[in-house]
Amino acid sequence: MSTALAARPQPGRQQPDTRLPGTQRPDAQVLRPERGGLFRRLRALRHTSPGRLQLALAALLTLGLLTGLVGGLTGYSAGSATSDLGNRAQPLLVEAEAIYSGLAEADTTAAQAFLAGGLEPAALTRRYDDALTRATTALASAARRTPEGSPAAASIEVLANGVARYAALVATARAVNRQGLPVGASYLSSASALNRDVLLPQAQALFRGAQDEVAGGYDDATGAGWRLLLTVLVAGLLAALLLTQAHLSLTTKRTFNVPLVGATVLTALLALGSLIVLSNQSTHLNRAGTTGSQPASALAEVRILVLRERGDEALTLAARGGGAAYDKDFEDARASVGTALGNEYLTTKARGAHQTYLETHETVRELDKNGDYDAAVKLAIGDQTTEAFETLTAEIATALEGRKAAFTAEIGTAGRGLGLLTVLVPLLALAVCVLAAAGIRARLEEYR
């Protein structure tokens, strides 16, 4: 690479010499003195009054046009990044969570139905169907939001294929179970292994990727580079306008040059407007983060953790003493849930429900360890435990909905004015250029 690049200029330089030896060389020699002449003429301008004015006009026009361009781009990029955050990154995060929790819940429910023995209870079948529908719906819309070839798209592909296989395995398990054949249990454990070993890790990767995208989305939306450039240009424009006016009031009899004063006022308005719109955006983006996407993402993790607990409990029992790994996973999840439940948006009711659930879980483990397997199963899938757990998940869901709404509202407010900024800043900058030209040309006329 580097050698190729280094080699390239050489042939380029040699070409004119070899192909057009006679004509090219004189041309090049003519150009060089010409350029020198231009610089000399520019330098010479500084020494005459009209020359200085011409230079000032050129500077003002350049600064004005650049300000308009950068201001428009700043508004545009902030606007599109903000709406990307609201319309793509955050919904993707929500969908990734829905995929994860849907799959985890389907797995938990299937394991519980297995534990119940006999014909699957209708309530469990319905919950499984709902959970799987939630996951596949979210999967379909997440697929629309991920660019082709991205890691997220790869995860979604694995998930889409895997979910179809998973659903087929569970359906077979059910059909076989209806015939009373023990191989139904093996189908269910194959399905569960697929879910836990392949699908959930992919869903988790998707979720983490979406979290990163949201974090990156905030950086893009507040694009510090554009903002800094705009500030420098506006400050430069204001300074150039003031200096020109100072120079004019010193060298002419007029204290004020009306068009230039107008241009200065417009520039100040432009600066003020940009400041208001952009700082409004920053404030609300910040709030969307602290009261919206951050707690929402934390709540989503809580939901994932508690579903993992519930699933581990059922699988520990289903493995009949061979489930030490699930039991250990439960303890790991429980350790993380403890701190995660401290989330300020969760009610004490949720924490209480989790405590109740944990106590029942302890009893379940105690019963199982003491050999009373049937009682352990009965308690684990019984109404009391189910109710405590469902209260918990319902509380988490409510809190999560609240945070999602807060995010949407803040993002809506943050985007306010950005469209206007995109259009008005270039227009104002053009007006500044026109006024500056008018003001200076009036003085230049006097030298004719």
Next chain:
Amino acid sequence: MARTRYVVAVALVLAVAGCSGDSSPLPAPTGPPTATATSPATKAPDTACNPRASLRPSGALPKPGRMPAGSWMAEIQKRGRLILGTSQDTLLFSSRNPFTGKVEGFDVDMGRQVAAAIFGNPDKIQIKVIGYDERVSAARDGSVDLVADTMTANCERWADVHFSTVYYEAGQKVLVSTDSPAKSIEDLGGKKVCAAAGSTSYDNIATVRSQPAPVAVAKPAFGDCLVAFQQNEVDAISTDDTILAGMAAQDPYAKVIGPKFTEEPYGMAMSQDHPEFTRFVNAVLERSRADGTWKATYEKWLGEFGPAPAPPAAEYR
């Protein structure tokens, strides 16, 4: 029940010869259980011992509920339940009844006879499901009192655990799809043949004399092998004939082929730390053979295979 009738039909085809469980050869073909074995080269059979010979019972059984002080049986009695290690997907031997959720079968009933001898109540038993590859370790480290899980008594395992006297004679066969032209496992060269990881069946697949040898595929349990077979992931399943009969009973598109190519004498495995328990279990088996309990248990679970044969004779060292 329809299921039982199916079992009957298939079992009749399989015939009288058939009952069995786990795979590890005794005298004839080969032996040792290294899961990685892939070469068909026959390993020298481990004939250093007679795996069928167990410890002789010491006199008559104590009365239920009055286990001799200091014995392992007294420990179990104090605990209030016998812990039996088994599987939950071996139809007829130990499988989970999908209607009741309970694990039941021939192996479980063997364990229940031991529980009845200790407590006078066969229900004082806790079923712990263990993987095929955990059967030796679970018995050795005492996490279960007794393993009854279609487990072949062989010399290699005798090095780690005690076996009871033989309570069942099985032999390895192979299950293929009904449209397969194969007549025996030798015809399955290069095909994928599934067995449970840690079972002697798995090791035996690699010793089949065919060119090329069948490809052994390990799954956590035999139920998973049946799933793999039905999903076309493997071409065949090879293990003890009765386990295969239980599978064929669940799949009308599967058949069991060929002669038994190994001998698999089943024993219950226990820790070597308390030989008095092994002697006790052997005494229970002795009584079971004598008073018709063994025959009744056979008829209950395996009666569809034909009339109960004579129980395997006890051998002692």
